[in-house]
Amino acid sequence: MSMEGQTSVWILLLILLVQCCPSLSVTVTTSKQKVEVREFADAELSCTFRTERDQNPRIEWKKKAKDVSFVYFDGQFRGPFEGRASMAGATVTLRRVTQEDAGEYRCEISAPLDSINLGETNVTLTVLVPPDTPSCEIPATAVTGATVRLRCSDRQSVPPAKYAWYKDDLLMIPPRYANASYLIDVLSGLLEFKAVAKKDSGRYSCRASNGVGKPTLCQPQHMNIEDVNVGAVVATALVVSLLLLVCGCGAFLVRRNGFLARRTGRRSNANYIPPPQEPQDFKHTQSFML
Structure with a gap:
């Protein structure tokens, strides 16, 4: 192939290459x-x-x-x-x-x-955004056996904070078994006692942390658990039941003896107006007096 032929081939290949490339x-x-x-x-x-x-x-x-x-x-x-x-x-x-x-x-x-x-x-x-001081809801008092919920929240932190609870400055470990006396939700900040006892009395505080900045704690608050006075409750219930029984018996006797009916009759006689006398009765009375 001549030199001119080779040149033409190369030019053709170059044109094809340019056209095919995106x-x-x-x-x-x-x-x-x-x-x-x-x-x-x-x-x-x-x-x-x-x-x-x-x-x-x-x-x-x-x-x-x-x-x-x-x-x-x-x-x-x-x-x-x-x-x-x-x-x-x-x-x-x-x-x-x-x-x-x-x-x-x-x-x-x-x-x-x-x-x-x-x-x-x-x-x-x-x-x-690091967590701000969390808002804590801790009841001051509760009675034994009651269900009690303590709440902790911080709406400013990004990412959302996780929560931990302390009792008397000691960390409360979230229980791993279902029948525990309390439950802790680290995401919502809820601490729930299914049935509080005297031993649950103490100072509670909550910590919020999200890995940004330092964790923050709310002000500790004291929760006191009081025993229920069973004797006083029973006595009160008996007194109320006795009063209801007496009132019921009294009402029954009053109705049975017709006391209310007689009182109603006396009220109706007081307002009674006798009918007018006939003319012949008046004449008879007049002649009798003469």
Whole structure:
């Protein structure tokens, strides 16, 4: 084959290779899809891109909630991010984040000169919050044998806190068997006594922890368990029963003797008006008097 023939073959192969290779389009990626930072720390939302031809693509950041709102648009930050965020390439850094900043963000790159001119990637931001002092509900008194519930809660911590209970400054271990005298739910903060006894009297407090910051405790409170006075309860019940019996017998005797009927009859006679006399009776009386 001549030199010209070989050249033609190479040119043909090159054309076929160019036509068969897929065209490159804008691609968008992130180095970290889930970002977790402490409250009031800085958060970096990574976004990198590559374009086919367009060397000056449009960069936009949006936050997805009930409605989609702009974070970065037309070369500047918007809304609550104005003045507290910076851009490096397409990567955003948010300063001193709070719970209001937590959510899902989307980085969009628009390259009109590329074959496929739009690419995007998502980043989820979680703002970690240590537990505040938990709110504790501890009854001051209870009677033996009663079911008693102690509650502990903290609604501010992220992730949600787990709870532990202390009695007289000693950690109460959650029981592993069903017939234990008490139960502890470490997720809801509930401490439940199925039937309290005198030995359950003491100072109780609750600890909340979520791995962010230091655990917090509520103020200890004393719960006193008192015995039920069985004798007084029985005596009271007997007295009440006796009174009911006496009242019932008295009412029965009154009705039986017709006492109420006689009282009713006397009231009706007092208001009785005799009928007028006939004329002949009047004449007879007049003649009798003469």
